[in-house]
Amino acid sequence: MDMDYVTSRLGGYPDGGQPRLAFGGDYNPEQWPEEVWQEDVALMREAGVNLVSVGIFSWALLEPAEGTYEFGWLDRVLDLLHENGIRVDLANATASPPPWFSRKYPQSLPVTADGVRHSYGSRQTFSASSPEYRRAAAALTQAIVDRYAGHPAVVMWHVHNEYGCHNLPDYGDYAAAAFRVWLEDRYGSLEGLNNAWGTAFWSQRYYSWQEILPPRTSGTWVNPTQQLDFARFSSDSLLECFRAEAGIIRAASDHPVTTNFMGFNMGLNAPIDYWRWSEEMDIVSNDHYLKAEDGRNFQELAMTADLCRGWAKGRPWLLMEHSTSAVNWQPRNIAKAPRELIRNSLQHVARGADGALYFQWRASRAGAEKYHSGMLPHAGTDTKIWREVVALGRILKSISEVAGSTVDGVQVAILHDTDARWGSELDSHPSMDTDCIAETRRWHDAFYRAGISTDIRQSTDDLSGYQLVIVPMVYLITDNGAANIEQFVANGGHLVVTYFSGIVDANDHIRMDPTNGGGYPGAFRDVLGVQMEEFYPLHAAETVRLSRYGEGAIWSELGKTTTADALAVFADGPAAGSPAVTRNTFGEGISYYVSTSLGTEGISRLVGEVAAAAGVGPVVADLPAGVEVVKRSKGGTSWLFVINHGADDVTVPVHGAELINGTAAAGALAVGGGGVAVVRQTS
Numbered sequence: 001m002d003m004d005y006v007t008s009r010l011g012g013y014p015d016g017g018q019p020r021l022a023f024g025g026d027y028n029p030e031q032w033p034e035e036v037w038q039e040d041v042a043l044m045r046e047a048g049v050n051l052v053s054v055g056i057f058s059w060a061l062l063e064p065a066e067g068t069y070e071f072g073w074l075d076r077v078l079d080l081l082h083e084n085g086i087r088v089d090l091a092n093a094t095a096s097p098p099p100w101f102s103r104k105y106p107q108s109l110p111v112t113a114d115g116v117r118h119s120y121g122s123r124q125t126f127s128a129s130s131p132e133y134r135r136a137a138a139a140l141t142q143a144i145v146d147r148y149a150g151h152p153a154v155v156m157w158h159v160h161n162e163y164g165c166h167n168l169p170d171y172g173d174y175a176a177a178a179f180r181v182w183l184e185d186r187y188g189s190l191e192g193l194n195n196a197w198g199t200a201f202w203s204q205r206y207y208s209w210q211e212i213l214p215p216r217t218s219g220t221w222v223n224p225t226q227q228l229d230f231a232r233f234s235s236d237s238l239l240e241c242f243r244a245e246a247g248i249i250r251a252a253s254d255h256p257v258t259t260n261f262m263g264f265n266m267g268l269n270a271p272i273d274y275w276r277w278s279e280e281m282d283i284v285s286n287d288h289y290l291k292a293e294d295g296r297n298f299q300e301l302a303m304t305a306d307l308c309r310g311w312a313k314g315r316p317w318l319l320m321e322h323s324t325s326a327v328n329w330q331p332r333n334i335a336k337a338p339r340e341l342i343r344n345s346l347q348h349v350a351r352g353a354d355g356a357l358y359f360q361w362r363a364s365r366a367g368a369e370k371y372h373s374g375m376l377p378h379a380g381t382d383t384k385i386w387r388e389v390v391a392l393g394r395i396l397k398s399i400s401e402v403a404g405s406t407v408d409g410v411q412v413a414i415l416h417d418t419d420a421r422w423g424s425e426l427d428s429h430p431s432m433d434t435d436c437i438a439e440t441r442r443w444h445d446a447f448y449r450a451g452i453s454t455d456i457r458q459s460t461d462d463l464s465g466y467q468l469v470i471v472p473m474v475y476l477i478t479d480n481g482a483a484n485i486e487q488f489v490a491n492g493g494h495l496v497v498t499y500f501s502g503i504v505d506a507n508d509h510i511r512m513d514p515t516n517g518g519g520y521p522g523a524f525r526d527v528l529g530v531q532m533e534e535f536y537p538l539h540a541a542e543t544v545r546l547s548r549y550g551e552g553a554i555w556s557e558l559g560k561t562t563t564a565d566a567l568a569v570f571a572d573g574p575a576a577g578s579p580a581v582t583r584n585t586f587g588e589g590i591s592y593y594v595s596t597s598l599g600t601e602g603i604s605r606l607v608g609e610v611a612a613a614a615g616v617g618p619v620v621a622d623l624p625a626g627v628e629v630v631k632r633s634k635g636g637t638s639w640l641f642v643i644n645h646g647a648d649d650v651t652v653p654v655h656g657a658e659l660i661n662g663t664a665a666a667g668a669l670a671v672g673g674g675g676v677a678v679v680r681q682t683s
Helices: 005-009 035-047 072-083 099-104 131-148 173-187 190-197 224-250 274-278 297-311 340-350 384-398 418-424 436-449 479-490 522-528 600-614
Strands: 022-027 051-054 087-091 154-158 285-287 317-321 353-358 412-415 454-457 468-471 494-498 530-535 543-545 551-553 557-561 565-569 579-586 589-594 627-634 637-644 650-652 655-658 663-666 669-671 676-682
Touching: 022 035, 022 317, 022 384, 035 072, 035 384, 051 072, 051 154, 051 353, 072 087, 099 131, 131 224, 173 190, 173 224, 190 224, 224 274, 224 418, 274 297, 274 418, 285 297, 297 317, 297 340, 297 436, 297 454, 317 340, 340 353, 340 384, 340 627, 340 637, 340 676, 353 384, 412 436, 418 436, 436 454, 436 494, 436 600, 468 479, 468 600, 479 494, 479 522, 479 579, 479 589, 494 522, 494 600, 522 530, 522 579, 522 589, 530 579, 557 579, 589 600, 627 650, 637 669, 669 676
Parallel strands: 022 051, 022 353, 051 087, 087 154, 285 317, 317 353, 412 454, 412 468, 468 494, 494 589
Antiparallel strands: 530 557, 543 551, 565 579, 579 589, 627 637, 637 676, 650 669, 655 663, 655 676
8 A cells, every 4th residue: 555545545635746634623513503614614724624524423414314314514514615625534424323213223222231221312322233223324324425425525434433432332132143143153163162261160051052142240250251252242243334334435435434443442341453443444543532630641642653553554544533622521621731732733643643633623512522622612713722723734734745654663563462452351360450551551651761662563463574572461362473473582583571461362261281281471481481380469559679670560470480581580579589570582582571560760771671682772862851753754755753742942963954943953953842843854
């Protein structure tokens, strides 16, 4: 696929063949009197908006009664946008069935694990397995694409919205029947299912497919493999809905089709396997919202953007939604500080996004999201938000040449498998404090602080282009994934594996020899050269001293090295004397094992040593504290994004032409507190 795919497929080469970064957001004109629309497009032009998403939650207006469609208002909106040079990402509006539908087809409403059927009145209240919903969604999609496939404003199709966000897994009878079909297809026989689920435990053996149910609430823990398979099934059920609707669109239009992902938000209770879904996207797009009270939320933003780039296989992707300021759904919806709007947006672009879109254009007057910020706030244009929106539009235009470029020179991959995350979140585990995302973030943050760029990939991806691979709490690993990682090290790669990794196989069965055991960490024992015999989770807030690297928290292990050298041992605590950090030679490569959760200083020290041994360094050396630098490249040109997350002015040692202010950087680039610079470098 052409690296310019996003910008070119979205009509990104207007006057003079110049590339264009997408800028805009969700536009909901149906929430406003029609006389407001002219003002909207005039202000969009002032801000430099060039792409808006339309119709996402418009089903009730587009189909007021079954089979009766009213498109007049949407015709006028699309015509108006086209007349003003604003492109449209047109939704098929299937995200939220209208009240008339749910009332007419109550069996389409989802059922919780406790057997409670949800009512309508919010959004996305449907069962993915409901034939009534699927039939109605297909009919609406067909009607929309029949009418608008040739409309000149439409450059992209937006299927549904944030799958899995509020349409949580359905445990009702429709889902039960579909789950059985899915299981029979996966295992082929009841014998295969019983072996995979370990049903000899607790007298759970099944003798008929009809006996099998979703993992509904029971007296105690439900079979963990049943829970894991139900998460896989739930993701696949929604993916079937996407495929059906996308197929209708693709039959009539060659414009790209997407749906908006949600970063790391899809855990076991709201399962979507984005790695699997990304294969179906013409353009990978994502929604991201900062956690306002997280003191390092900019690092979480960077990690999520790295994940999006992984889904896109390194190609440019699209930031479909983020916020100009406060959101409406956090415990304390804190407004963004001055310049934070611009800094957040350009941080996504730095890490591979070919555009920055928001929810939403105009802040709503009514409804559950009326306190969610918009590009045009309640207070109007004489505001901080509006001034920064306009400034961002100008900045994106000034750096438009970066469109189609890719993040360059990444030598470190952090692995994050969906099944491993879901498996780690199952119940009846050694400690409630283990958290796959938190541990992943600790390692990403250590590289971020060191100025070293990282990709986030799956265990089964091609790892040969990396010098160093991190495996943070990849609890479940497939045979293929384990073999791929082992081969990476054997071929000369450097590997770091953390505690509670490689423990179980794809069916959540402990990796062991049934006769001789073997110990932990299961799939990685040989490549790491360690044999751990017992987990010793720590008490809440407990820490243990290490002989090096400071302290460990959450976890410790009793065990020994086999071929590895111990770089640090537990100096106290229940596993005193056991290896805490080890180093092993395997084939042509080097592997490390960390059997606890290191603190910030300890993990930074270890990352420094590991990176140096692997020959990995920062994008720009000697950066001031709080400064992030990411490089995008295309052809013989590179662009350094220099982002100052601190309050103080800094000087950064880079050369090139700074695009935002039009100045030259001759080895000493000044970047103000909270500011951003984009520097072109030509080889």
